[in-house]
Amino acid sequence: MEKRSHGQIRTHNRKDGLTTYSLRVRAYGRREVVTLGTDADGWTTRKAKRALEEILAEIQVGVWRPPSMSPGGDDPTFHEFASRWWFGRKSELRPTTQADYEWRLRKHLLPFFADFRVSTIRIALVDEYRSEKVIERERITAAAAAGPPIRDRRGQRRVALSNESINKTLVLLANILDTAVEHGLLASNPARGKRRRLKADRPTRRFLEADELAELLAVAGEVDRSARPDQRIGRRRLIAVMAKSGLRVGEVCALRWRSVDTAHQRLVIEQAKTAAGIREVDLSLDLVEELNTWRAVRKPDSVDEFVFATDGGRPRDKDSVRERVLVPVVNRVNEIREARGIAPLPKITPHALRRTYISLMLEAGAPLPYVMDQVGHADSKTTLEIYARRSASRARTSTPR
Template structure:
């Protein structure tokens, strides 16, 4: 027996008014019919149209919508039409993660507000409207609004190249002001506390803290890439060429991985190291919600009972990767080695962490005083300085 017809009214707010469409099923197949926008259409009228369509389906007289073919001038192509074609053209050139980001920006934000606007008419006013609407909703931070606008900027770049938009790109120079993100990482005692608080997930956090893997690299890591006899881990799939690398396993991380494999259900060469109970990939969001956050809470309880400071606020999976760089510097590694182990081509992050670790390790204030009065330390006593060496080639 065929499924009964069911459906919903789709309602979207855009810069040119509120638009309405129908989404319903016929014999189990999804159908989508665009009705129009206000003021010609409203919610009540759209609901009546849905009732009519479902009645037609039940009587067996419904026919798919076949609008007359209308030649659309290039400049009149809507953002929705042009962006959909752009995604089809460009989607194969980027990673799955990037495609997911583009779909997030388009489906959840850009097309909801600007979807019906002709792409050739997108200007500063439409960009400012998008920013105002998104900020007023309160769901996106200024940084996230900017991420969506960067996707729109790429789309309009193509529209300009194809002669559909006259240019210049209205997204350029109109991003929202954002504060510099506060980068967090763990000190050695904090890192150990978090691993200890992770229970049977301790190896997953350890490979980030003591191995520096990105969360995507953790999810995709397979046992064939872990050489326990040589204490090496090979990152095969990464977002950059430099990201494909061989990591030296510390004795503690090696022990954690050995214990993890001994208790793993899936331990074949092609099995995922951190598989779900069904042997599949873990979801990024679930690692944060189900593993990292509970471990942070547990570690804080233990530290509070011991009278120790709580872990830094805002710890994320990427904080654990930064902690790896910090720990390497603490252990005496030089920036070049840290970059190679982390899979970086840009030295920015590695050197930022390096500089901050050196500020802590060097008595900067006393050194400054000594430059002014070499024989004085504030008490009249002569002081002597010893350089802190951080690996071969360190400054």
């Protein structure tokens, strides 16, 4: 029987007050030293013990790769390795994906993993990160409920991540560490597998019925009319464009008057996140009327002005659409519904309006390829999923009970 490997945890108290943790193990006939990090990096005796146990288990089955065996002796920190990975992949990603990945890295993964050597990242460390994110969420939520919210160094309000959002950071971590495995820095990927993820309920993908959309548009018009002149930002028209043309929120925000061809009842989408997204979108007569009315209100000096610009002439972003357009309108609709004893509308997002367009078009008998072309879907999967949900909803409401 093969002799069981042994190792020990070593600590060193530095002059600056920090404690350095490392491991000494015997593997493949020689002693190896694995540097873990300092207590400022989050290392403790307990965490070092777990790391030692994992390394010894890998040595026992012959899959551990010591730092001395890394190509050229290269044993980068996660910060170094992730930076190289990021700059190698960035150009392959869409701008929105770039922004999302950069946020996951800068705000979440790097603050935790930055100084760890890639070769020392184990399952225990990944689970520690996941647990820290859950604890962080509870702390942010509790602070917001008790009083002033927690803010970051720049004064921005800290956001509590859902299980789904935490899992997305773990997916990015796993993608980065896949490359580390390919480079021989890790024997296996400690961030892979369902057990590394939090349980996340599949979100309910909402869309509006035709009467709900009509109610939303009517109230949006009332909200704009009751607002101060400088606060009349075209809520009704913006909601109408999203729900009756199927544009993505980013496409609506980037829409310029030169792309609005009401004479031929079409919008020309020249910039999109996919090749399929570059397209011409047909306009219904009522949407043509909405846009012509809005043009008369705005009186643009140039066709290059944004259709739904801010007071400064800049394009709105998705947060502005959600907070300044949808939230006040949905809140007002629900106030009216509550007074009438009617169930409130659920949370409505810009994407819910896009799904509303798809579902209403398919229900009206529009051919699937036509709807896909209108919304810029490259394949039918997403389009059909929305229609399947609508069909299931219809079946539930029409079945006798």
